[in-house]
Amino acid sequence: NAGVTQTPKFRVLKTGQSMTLLCAQDMNHEYMYWYRQDPGMGLRLIHYSVGEGTTAKGEVPDGYNVSRLKKQNFLLGLESAAPSQTSVYFCASTHMGAEETQYFGPGTRLLVL
Amino acid sequence: TQLLEQSPQFLSIQEGENLTVYCNSSSVFSSLQWYRQEPGEGPVLLVTVVTGGEVKKLKRLTFQFGDARKDSSLHITAAQPGDTGLYLCAGETSGTYKYIFGTGTRLKVLA
Numbered sequence: 001n002a003g004v005t006q007t008p009k010f011r012v013l014k015t016g017q018s019m020t021l022l023c024a025q026d027m028n029h030e031y032m033y034w035y036r037q038d039p040g041m042g043l044r045l046i047h048y049s050v051g052e053g054t055t056a057k058g059e060v061p062d063g064y065n066v067s068r069l070k071k072q073n074f075l076l077g078l079e080s081a082a083p084s085q086t087s088v089y090f091c092a093s094t095h096m097g098a099e100e101t102q103y104f105g106p107g108t109r110l111l112v113l
Numbered sequence: 114t115q116l117l118e119q120s121p122q123f124l125s126i127q128e129g130e131n132l133t134v135y136c137n138s139s140s141v142f143s144s145l146q147w148y149r150q151e152p153g154e155g156p157v158l159l160v161t162v163v164t165g166g167e168v169k170k171l172k173r174l175t176f177q178f179g180d181a182r183k184d185s186s187l188h189i190t191a192a193q194p195g196d197t198g199l200y201l202c203a204g205e206t207s208g209t210y211k212y213i214f215g216t217g218t219r220l221k222v223l224a
Contacts, residue, residue, distance in 0.1 A: 004155075031210060040122075042201060043156070043214040050210050058211060090155050099144065099163060102203075102212065104155025 002026055006091050006105035013081045013112045021076040021108050023091030031094045032074040033058075033102070034066060036087040043090065049074055081112045116140075117204055117215035125221045126192055134187045134218045136202035143207035145178055145185045150199040150217075159187075192222045 004025045013019055023032065030051050035043040035058075045058030047066040055066045063085060065077045074093075078085060089108045094100040117138045126132055136145070144163045148156035160169050162178035162185065169176045173196075175188040189196055202215040 033211070035214075040216065042117075042119075042216045043203075045211055045213070048211050056211075059213075092155070099161040100205075101158045101161070102146070102156075104157070106155055107153070 004091055004093055004103050004105035006089075006108050008108060009106070010109045011111070013078075013110065015082060015112060017081050018077070018079050019081065019110075020078075021089055021091075021110075023074045023076070023093075023105060025072055025074075025091075025093040025103070027093060027095075027103065028071070029093035029095055029103075030071075031096065031100075032068065033092045033094075034064070034074065034076045035090045035092065036060065036085075037090060037107075038087050046076065046089075081110075083112045086110060086112045117202055117213055119200075119202060119215040119218050121218060122216065123219050123221075125223065128193055128222055128224050129191050130222075132189050132192060132220070134189075134200055134220075135184070136186070136204075136215050137184045138204060138213075139183065140204070140206065140213075141182050142204035143182070144205045145182070146203045146205075146212070147176055147185070147187055148201045148203065150201060156199075156201055189220075192220075194222045194224050196220060197222050 033048040034046040049068040052071045091105040092102040147159045150156040167178045173190045200218045203212040
């Protein structure tokens with residue numbers, strides 16, 4: 001049981017390049033989330049999904065796209081990276097329920113030059 | 114836009130001291146969670162509170178949810194160096210399936 005895994009762990013991009021961050025969970029969770037964490041900003045929700053084939057926008061969705069083709073995977077795409085997207089990206093997953101526990105992945109550090 | 118304000122932002126204390134971290138909002142939440150995050154890792158859940166006025170204890174940590182479910186506090190008794198980390202609160206509004214995170218409190222406990 002690996003929990004929530006993220007790939008890659010670290011990536012450097014040039015402005016304008018594209019990339020996809022992969023999140024995988026083996027806990028059969030319905031909900032999955034992508035956050036970004038910047039110094040002094042806490043975590044901000046980018047996009048989330050309440051089930052396979054469904055996605056929704058969070059607080060800061062501009063410049064990102066997501067897909068949830070399989071229940072266990074949640075992909076975050078950057079079509080044209082910008083320096084403002086330099087951040088640490090965290091994926092999380094959880095069950096439905098009154099006292100849900102969000103399980104977080106280890107994070108992906110992205111540097112856009 | 115919902116906001117969760119945490120205070121203080123930074124806290125440096127000596128081992129054995131007590132401390133309280135606050136999480137405040139103008140919004141009502143159906144549940145509120147507290148996480149601790151170590152450098153280079155994702156946040157790890159400490160507790161979830163769902164009922165107004167609820168108090169939960171986890172060893173030396175005491176969590177309280179405000180009566181109106183708009184605020185919460187985390188109290189640590191006799192802090193230890195192992196308590197060092199970033200503490201985050203996160204609130205969920207009923208039916209939205211998404212969490213709003215606070216700005217975080219960075220705690221350092223000196224031996």
